[in-house]
Amino acid sequence: xxxxxxxxxxxxxxxxxxxxxxxxxxxxxxxxxxxxxxxxxxxxxxxxxxxxxxxxxxxxxxxxxxxxxxxxxxxxxxxxxxxxxxxxxxxxxxxxxxxxxxxxxxxxxxxxxxxxxxxxxxxxxxxxxxxxxxxxxxxxxxxxxxxxxxxxxxxxxxxxxxxxxxxxxxxxxxxxxxxxxxxx
Amino acid sequence: xxxxxxxxxxxxxxxxxxxxxxxxxxxxxxxxxxxxxxxxxxxxxxxxxxxxxxxxxxxxxxxxxxxxxxxxxxxxxxxxxxxxxxxxxxxxxxxxxxxx
Numbered sequence: 001x002x003x004x005x006x007x008x009x010x011x012x013x014x015x016x017x018x019x020x021x022x023x024x025x026x027x028x029x030x031x032x033x034x035x036x037x038x039x040x041x042x043x044x045x046x047x048x049x050x051x052x053x054x055x056x057x058x059x060x061x062x063x064x065x066x067x068x069x070x071x072x073x074x075x076x077x078x079x080x081x082x083x084x085x086x087x088x089x090x091x092x093x094x095x096x097x098x099x100x101x102x103x104x105x106x107x108x109x110x111x112x113x114x115x116x117x118x119x120x121x122x123x124x125x126x127x128x129x130x131x132x133x134x135x136x137x138x139x140x141x142x143x144x145x146x147x148x149x150x151x152x153x154x155x156x157x158x159x160x161x162x163x164x165x166x167x168x169x170x171x172x173x174x175x176x177x178x179x180x181x182x183x184x
Numbered sequence: 185x186x187x188x189x190x191x192x193x194x195x196x197x198x199x200x201x202x203x204x205x206x207x208x209x210x211x212x213x214x215x216x217x218x219x220x221x222x223x224x225x226x227x228x229x230x231x232x233x234x235x236x237x238x239x240x241x242x243x244x245x246x247x248x249x250x251x252x253x254x255x256x257x258x259x260x261x262x263x264x265x266x267x268x269x270x271x272x273x274x275x276x277x278x279x280x281x282x283x284x
Contacts, residue, residue, distance in 0.1 A: 126198055138247055140246035
């Protein structure tokens with residue numbers, strides 16, 4: 001695998017009264033592309049793939065988010081990736097698809113705190129309120145494509161490609177301090 | 185900033201999530217080696233360049249990733265409609281009052 005100079009170690013990046021930004025431990029990530037009747041694939045993976053773009057499902061240690069009409073991202077424990085890949089490979093004859101391990105591609109940050117939504121508006125083109133709690137979207141954040149997960153009203157995760165992380169994290173860190181300064 | 189409705193996501197989203205992809209409904213000849221140079225040139229290069237309501241392709245690049253078609257007025261920049269790729273071209277009369 002390519003060595004990335006800018007993979008960040010997990011830890012808290014900024015912790016202010018407004019919001020907290022934490023680089024999380026990297027989960028196992030897989031990209032799934034499939035069309036047609038997905039039942040054979042769903043049985044093999046043990047998770048019902050959500051059909052609506054932005055909706056999520058969780059089962060069998062896999063968290064699935066629908067990104068496009070035929071595209072999902074699956075999160076699982078890093079040690080479970082090989083098992084998910086094997087399950088997909090076993091179902092390949094019944095339902096041809098593409099299931100690729102993309103664990104090495106992205107950095108995830110968790111954002112929470114009373115002003116997490118305000119923090120996101122610094123870089124998010126769309127209205128964060130259009131992503132309901134328990135949903136997720138692939139969207140655009142200050143020039144980069146990111147996957148935004150909304151776990152609760154003021155609790156988010158953002159998956160970004162490693163090479164863009166220093167820029168986006170710098171913005172989030174500055175934003176945290178700015179928002180905290182406003183509340184003084 | 186334009187707000188564009190993605191027919192796949194069924195959401196109206198900011199323009200920065202999208203990329204423009206040229207005129208819509210241009211079919212590639214089934215058998216390129218059978219067409220004349222003039223026909224091939226027309227397929228590759230000749231476009232309507234409409235002043236007014238233009239059928240065009242867009243891609244939700246920073247979202248679902250899908251190409252779709254739109255009708256946009258090139259004078260006012262107003263989107264009349266967007267529809268899924270592969271769907272038939274909607275008649276202008278159904279989109280505007282008296283086809284204007």
